[in-house]
Amino acid sequence: MTDPIVVGVDGSGRSLRALVWAAHEATLRQCPLRIIHVLPLFHSYATAEEERAQEARNWDHGVVDEATAIVQEAHPDLEVTSALPSGTPAAVLLAEAENAHTVVLGAKGMGGFGSLLIGSVAMQVVGHAASPVVIVNHVPTGHGRIVVGADGSAHSRAALAYAFEQASLRGAPLHAVHAWSHPGPHAYVSAAQDAMAKEQRQALEEWLAPLREEYPDVEVVEQLPDEPPVIALARASDRADLMVVGSRGLGGFHGLALGSVSHHLLQFSQCPLAVIRPRA
Structure with a gap:
């Protein structure tokens, strides 16, 4: 059944x-x-x-x-x-x-x-x-997009798989958000920072590649905002029908049931929020 x-x-x-x-x-x-x-x-x-x-x-x-x-x-x-x-x-x-x-x-x-x-x-x-x-909490309609947070963690990979399935099921584009920040002042743009930006995009593309192959019907939009993940994802939720995140990411303690990003998004997401963890 x-x-x-x-x-x-x-x-x-x-x-x-x-x-x-x-x-x-x-x-x-x-x-x-x-x-x-x-x-x-x-x-x-x-x-x-x-x-x-x-x-x-x-x-x-x-x-x-x-x-x-x-x-x-x-x-x-x-x-x-x-x-x-x-x-x-x-x-x-x-x-x-x-x-x-x-x-x-x-x-x-x-x-x-x-x-x-x-x-x-x-x-x-x-x-x-x-x-x-x-x-x-909120149930928006008409945005026609799924948003997923990505950071390369095992929980994030599970979230990506769930998000691709949802996008395919609903015939909606998938916006993959990998938020990261330059270590130095934003006003100073250096060759090293440009190289770091390229590395982050390459990492995102590598995380997405196998799922793009599995779901060729899903249109994927890559987003790499230069800001904290909570702010980037909360903002993206305002234009989404569903937000998908892993229960915790790379930065949390392994004993925590929820990471800080998923915890904050439970409070601030402007659309339904799917929280995913890897199946045992």
């Missing part, structure tokens, strides 16, 4: 945007969609007053029923299943990720602090999931 696209729903607005994105993704990939609404461990209908317990039951089932109805109306041929498991949301979704093609979540669910753009559940799932994770 084809691995499903798993989407977590909780009745929030961002959860709905994640659901819409996940349903479209499942339709493109012709794979099932699995809708998950997690019941917290402390949620016990039996210990509540009967009337309040019934209201809680109705609300929880209503979240899933509404999500299912929205998807079935928009994608009547899509195979949709749902579940209401009990547990901590992050643990449940990480378990789902073991058998998922992709896990899709809203950037922040219900109950989060208003000033935070990324919720704790999404952060934990992104940091530890076995599958790709897509975090949906």
Whole structure:
């Protein structure tokens, strides 16, 4: 059986945007969609007053029923299943990720602090999931491009492979961004700096070469901005339908689940963000 696209729903607005994105993704990939609404461990209908317990039951089932109805109306041929498991949301979704093609979540669910753009559940799932994770905050349309960050790390290579697949699937051009900075003052341009720029472009071309051969239908635009990766990628996200990054790059400590670039982009990306790690 084809691995499903798993989407977590909780009745929030961002959860709905994640659901819409996940349903479209499942339709493109012709794979099932699995809708998950997690019941917290402390949620016990039996210990509540009967009337309040019934209201809680109705609300929880209503979240899933509404999500299912929205998807079935928009994608009547899509195979949709749902579940209401009990547990901590992050643990449940990480378990789902073991058998998922992709896990899709809203950037922040219900109950989060208003000033935070990324919720704790999404952060934990992104940091530890076995599958790709897509975090949906804004859902732009019409840009018609996929953006991927590249730095030569193993996580970046996995991100490139995922991004090429997405671009091919969607018939969209792929913008490969390799951001780097001159070690000296920008006002001073030397032959050594020119040589370094050529080396960086050659490295990017080498990373892209095998995937260009595998996906000859994908138009690739190479971008080598002379600025920090977070700034370059956050700016590029404003003109993209999907941003793809590795969970961490070359500069991070190996014990870290997320690198600084992916961590910051979870806060500042202006489009859905796919965070990828190499499959074990």
